């Protein structure tokens with residue numbers, strides 16, 4: 487599966503939902519997650535993210551993010567249509583500590 491990681495938080499560009507062939511993105515207030523049981527590992531979303539926040543779970547060190555994606559994909563609503571990103575998305579791109587500061 488692919489995994490949405492920290493830099494999505496407060497950037498939430500939503501380009502990813504436009505390209506996913508199986509519509510497996512789920513939306514929280516400040517970030518999206520991927521449902522690990524629905525993702526077919528096609529990889530097309532990874533280069534589309536302007537925040538470079540999407541990774542394959544074969545990369546090391548992503549266990550906590552995989553768990554977070556799985557947990558919240560079951561709680562949050564499905565999202566299939568891109569809207570305007572937050573006005574301050576660019577200001578939060580690359581910011582450290584976004585999980586602790588803003589996760590929701």
Ligand code: SF4
Pocket residue numbers: 487488505506507508509510511520524525526527528529530531532
């Ligand atoms: Fe969707 Fe493919 Fe990305 Fe998985 S890898 S979330 S199936 S676009």
Ligand code: F3S
Pocket residue numbers: 490493494495497498499500501502503517518534535536537538539540
């Ligand atoms: Fe987040 Fe990137 Fe999608 S910022 S909403 S994973 S395009």
